[in-house]
Amino acid sequence: MFDFSFTPRPSRGDAAGAELRELFRGCDDFQYRTIAAGTRGGEVELCWLEGCVSSDALAETVLRPLTRLPGRTGPQCLEAALRGGVFSPEVKLRRSARDAAADLAAGSAALIFPGTGAVLTMEVKSTAVRAVDTPAIEKSVLGPKDAFVETLRINYSLLRRRAPTAALKLREVSVGTAAPATVAVFFMEGTAPAAAADAVRKRLAALDVPGLTAAGALERALCAPPRGIFPRLIHTERPDRFLQGLLEGKVGVLCDGLPVGFLLPASLPDLLSVGEDRSRHALVAGSLLALRYLALLLALLLPAVYVATAMYHPEMIPAPLLRSLIRAKEAVPFSTPLEVLGMLLSFELLQEAGIRLPEPVGQTVSVIGALIVGQSAVEAKVLSPIVIIVVAAAGIGGYAQPSQELAAAVRLWRLGLVLCASALGLFGVAAGCMALLWRLCDTEDMGVCYLRPLCGDENRRRRKKEEGS
Numbered sequence: 001m002f003d004f005s006f007t008p009r010p011s012r013g014d015a016a017g018a019e020l021r022e023l024f025r026g027c028d029d030f031q032y033r034t035i036a037a038g039t040r041g042g043e044v045e046l047c048w049l050e051g052c053v054s055s056d057a058l059a060e061t062v063l064r065p066l067t068r069l070p071g072r073t074g075p076q077c078l079e080a081a082l083r084g085g086v087f088s089p090e091v092k093l094r095r096s097a098r099d100a101a102a103d104l105a106a107g108s109a110a111l112i113f114p115g116t117g118a119v120l121t122m123e124v125k126s127t128a129v130r131a132v133d134t135p136a137i138e139k140s141v142l143g144p145k146d147a148f149v150e151t152l153r154i155n156y157s158l159l160r161r162r163a164p165t166a167a168l169k170l171r172e173v174s175v176g177t178a179a180p181a182t183v184a185v186f187f188m189e190g191t192a193p194a195a196a197a198d199a200v201r202k203r204l205a206a207l208d209v210p211g212l213t214a215a216g217a218l219e220r221a222l223c224a225p226p227r228g229i230f231p232r233l234i235h236t237e238r239p240d241r242f243l244q245g246l247l248e249g250k251v252g253v254l255c256d257g258l259p260v261g262f263l264l265p266a267s268l269p270d271l272l273s274v275g276e277d278r279s280r281h282a283l284v285a286g287s288l289l290a291l292r293y294l295a296l297l298l299a300l301l302l303p304a305v306y307v308a309t310a311m312y313h314p315e316m317i318p319a320p321l322l323r324s325l326i327r328a329k330e331a332v333p334f335s336t337p338l339e340v341l342g343m344l345l346s347f348e349l350l351q352e353a354g355i356r357l358p359e360p361v362g363q364t365v366s367v368i369g370a371l372i373v374g375q376s377a378v379e380a381k382v383l384s385p386i387v388i389i390v391v392a393a394a395g396i397g398g399y400a401q402p403s404q405e406l407a408a409a410v411r412l413w414r415l416g417l418v419l420c421a422s423a424l425g426l427f428g429v430a431a432g433c434m435a436l437l438w439r440l441c442d443t444e445d446m447g448v449c450y451l452r453p454l455c456g457d458e459n460r461r462r463r464k465k466e467e468g469s
Helices: 012-023 055-066 074-085 097-105 152-162 194-205 215-222 239-247 275-279 282-311 319-329 336-356 359-379 385-399 404-424 426-441 458-468
Strands: 030-037 042-049 091-094 108-113 118-123 168-175 181-188 234-236 251-255 261-264
Touching (some): 012 042, 012 118, 042 055, 055 108, 074 091, 074 108, 074 118, 091 097, 097 108, 097 118, 152 168, 152 181, 152 239, 152 251, 168 194, 181 239, 194 215, 215 261, 239 251, 239 275, 275 282, 282 404, 282 426, 319 385, 336 385, 359 385, 385 404, 404 426
Antiparallel strands (some): 030 042, 042 108, 091 118, 108 118, 168 181, 181 251, 234 261
């Protein structure tokens, strides 16, 4: 309930308008004008940011109703406006010019009533936003064809349409000191523990950044230390996958301005699964999942195993294949580790060039690099054909991963394993794999182990400890 008993203060309305004009000094999109309110000669001051509001909504929900307000003084006009005199569904009473300025930047219009010391803000946000489109990264044959956009309210509606239940809870947090952004934390009541959602909100509240213009700062706040190169969050642009994660007990995060959702805690099996697995037969889905694990092992281990066997363990290679490798290697001036490392780096350069360049040019660069340069290098005896085959097979295995963040982490570890193989052979590969396995087993967030269900989680260990005591 609002308290409408205001004591007239003649100069306060002008002071509120002066404070807003001072806050937006130097902003050419700041619009400010005096409006005649009602039929009794009352006046109010209206201000808004051009481009952030819809002109039609401003005229229909604010300007037109103002001409019908009863009352002559500012308090009388304010009371009438609060009782339904303006048609905006969201009306906020602000006592601070900075709060009103934040509402203006978010797409509201502000009414200043002289003599009240109050500013009334109404949301008349512009609807000129990107429409819901098909997913650009997470392709789907059997699943829905809509994806998140940069507008947070539209993303809310995409989730609410799929889950028309009050059990879907969300909490908004403002993050950023210079350019605050709204971050929403989602969870399913009764499925995800409320303590997990509270922990995520505390991490976001503790984030001290000027603003959220990229996902990197948000990831640093959401992931518990120590941080590693393996992804600790599930990135998704699909509302159906986001909701499925919530139904599994995860906590979801959406940020205004980012067309991607985050789910945590994440484990390695979560990163290797896709939403279409639930739409296929169990045998088909299981075979595809096994194929992804095989692709992960190929992308990670194949170059290192080739270097180790070619340098230190040639007896493991069948004799016909060994003779073929020796003939191909005779005229190549570089050692096997240099060949593999050079090809891996060239592969990364081609991939980066294909991503950064415009799509037609990027496709051309990829074709030229893969066919012409590779074939010319083999014919010029700069590289052996087996190296190109090994690196290409490892690259294809990386592309088969549903998570591009996981594929990037695998590429970095692949380089490290190649260095270990060039130094110690298969013993170095084994030592590197043990270090990687130890790192993954030691990684957990919110009591969930990264390799779950291959290893137990903290909650299970805690329950067993309590039962034993």
